[in-house]
Amino acid sequence: MAARSIWNGTLNFGLVKVPVKLYSATESHTIRFREVHAKDGAPLEHRRMCSAEDKEVEYGEIVKGYEVDEDEYLVLDPEEIKAAAGDRGKVVNLDEFVDAEDIDPVFFEKTYYAGFRDDPEPYALLQSALEKSEKAGIGRFSFHKREYLVAVRSREGVITLHTLKFHDEVVRGEELKVPAAKKAPSKKEISMADKLIEGLKEPFDPGQYKDEYKAAVENLIEAKAKGSKPRLDKAKKRSTPDDLGSALEASLEAQGAKS
Amino acid sequence: MAGPIWKGSIGFGLVNVPVELVTASRDLDYHFRELHETDGAPVRHQRFCSKEGKEVRWDEIGRGIEVGGKMVVLTDRELEDVQPDRSQTIEIESFAGLDEVDPIYFDRPYFLRPGNRSDGTLRAYSLLVEAMRGSDQVAIGRFVMRTKEYLAAVRERDGVLALSTMRYEDEIRSTDFLPQIDRRPAKEAVKDAIAVIDERAVEWDPSRYTDCYRLRLKHVIDSKRKGETVKAPEPHDEEDLKPAPDLMAALRKTLAKRNSGKSTSGKPEAKGDISRLSRDELYRRAQEKKVEGRSSMSKEELAKALRNK
Numbered sequence: 250m251a252a253r254s255i256w257n258g259t260l261n262f263g264l265v266k267v268p269v270k271l272y273s274a275t276e277s278h279t280i281r282f283r284e285v286h287a288k289d290g291a292p293l294e295h296r297r298m299c300s301a302e303d304k305e306v307e308y309g310e311i312v313k314g315y316e317v318d319e320d321e322y323l324v325l326d327p328e329e330i331k332a333a334a335g336d337r338g339k340v341v342n343l344d345e346f347v348d349a350e351d352i353d354p355v356f357f358e359k360t361y362y363a364g365f366r367d368d369p370e371p372y373a374l375l376q377s378a379l380e381k382s383e384k385a386g387i388g389r390f391s392f393h394k395r396e397y398l399v400a401v402r403s404r405e406g407v408i409t410l411h412t413l414k415f416h417d418e419v420v421r422g423e424e425l426k427v428p429a430a431k432k433a434p435s436k437k438e439i440s441m442a443d444k445l446i447e448g449l450k451e452p453f454d455p456g457q458y459k460d461e462y463k464a465a466v467e468n469l470i471e472a473k474a475k476g477s478k479p480r481l482d483k484a485k486k487r488s489t490p491d492d493l494g495s496a497l498e499a500s501l502e503a504q505g506a507k508s
Numbered sequence: 509m510a511g512p513i514w515k516g517s518i519g520f521g522l523v524n525v526p527v528e529l530v531t532a533s534r535d536l537d538y539h540f541r542e543l544h545e546t547d548g549a550p551v552r553h554q555r556f557c558s559k560e561g562k563e564v565r566w567d568e569i570g571r572g573i574e575v576g577g578k579m580v581v582l583t584d585r586e587l588e589d590v591q592p593d594r595s596q597t598i599e600i601e602s603f604a605g606l607d608e609v610d611p612i613y614f615d616r617p618y619f620l621r622p623g624n625r626s627d628g629t630l631r632a633y634s635l636l637v638e639a640m641r642g643s644d645q646v647a648i649g650r651f652v653m654r655t656k657e658y659l660a661a662v663r664e665r666d667g668v669l670a671l672s673t674m675r676y677e678d679e680i681r682s683t684d685f686l687p688q689i690d691r692r693p694a695k696e697a698v699k700d701a702i703a704v705i706d707e708r709a710v711e712w713d714p715s716r717y718t719d720c721y722r723l724r725l726k727h728v729i730d731s732k733r734k735g736e737t738v739k740a741p742e743p744h745d746e747e748d749l750k751p752a753p754d755l756m757a758a759l760r761k762t763l764a765k766r767n768s769g770k771s772t773s774g775k776p777e778a779k780g781d782i783s784r785l786s787r788d789e790l791y792r793r794a795q796e797k798k799v800e801g802r803s804s805m806s807k808e809e810l811a812k813a814l815r816n817k
Contacts, residue, residue, distance in 0.1 A: 417534065
């Protein structure tokens, strides 16, 4: 795997400077389709058209506008947009540390691995201290002309940087206004559900889950490339039980029979 | 609240709860539109067939993929045909402790809300919520949305069912390519480093952190509307490429600095201490003191402005 760093900079904590390179920690394996003209398979071209003149517009003739009112745009220069990017340069100051497990997973966005640059010593020190304290350093990270909130922690012996959502970007459950059931589930039903959960408990093992749909699509692509089309079974439907209690009992029985 | 992006049900044993998937994140970014410079008119993106040079309508678009130099075109109908059973149901396959699931796996956050308002649905929904409430358990399952099968973690958050799509294990890169550390740091140094961390330890409180990028962009837009222009600031915290020659000395100095700060005054309001505060804390104080132009100020500028107040 060609590992290309996406950012070179320094993590600061106190007066200790940790020079690092960042690498993407994840890669998508989704099948990438191209938009094509269905009838002849020709790839599509996106052309930029002026909505007033109905003529194609060269990229160099395009400016960025912010809609301040309906159909009224405020044109911003690239320089002005750059002004918002911030002034943090290539430094992430870890001013505060929190218990890493206190950050709700809903906040996590992208993950990057940090590798040391030049000197392994400060890197090893920060990594050990983060690992032993189980803390995450909170800082700001400037990347691609914008600024991110980040949590820096140790994961499997590697300093790992996660970009985080800001609190106002996270929707709260109360906003859904889910109506309450007229009759809440009984204690007995909840304890049956607890038992079902207990029976389904197993250590988290992400390796056991494979994207089966992707495999099916890959087969389909292969078959079509050869000019044939695979036959497939229809999905079976499951009925929705009306009686919650008896559905739970039947589930527990089925689970007991399995184990 | 935006409409559902997927409708189906969640299957738990033989209990099947109709649900709808809605997003749990809000896009608060400022978005820009491409305009034609000469007349200021918005630019439209139109799709043209690269072979015929003619515009292509939505219903004429297919999904293509190149196999051995040949373009294979798939229709939505064909893609639907090979969908697994999970296209309508999120089947709970197992439960795991939330702390066992590394945050690296979490991709996008959603909520599941009841698919209808019938009492049967609402009761079954609240049964799942109650069973998972306060247990720090996540249900692991899979479902199909559009043309992708997702691994999902479902748990209780704020009294409703929250779902996160998750990355597959093969989408997490191995760390083998990173440069290896051949030497463990000295115990003493690690102890001091942990002391530095502990001194800066705070409770995780996401509301302490504001999106300064968004604030500054708003400031740029507001200034421009008033006819002012905003210059790009010079980077402040430029990288100091000379690392501290002696790691232990840097650690000791950091600790000593903090300790001496404490001895002069316990209150962080003491003038000498203000520069130690985070940019967000400084910003909050600047808001209280109504410091002008605060949204575009750096940490250092905020500290300076507050000292002068």
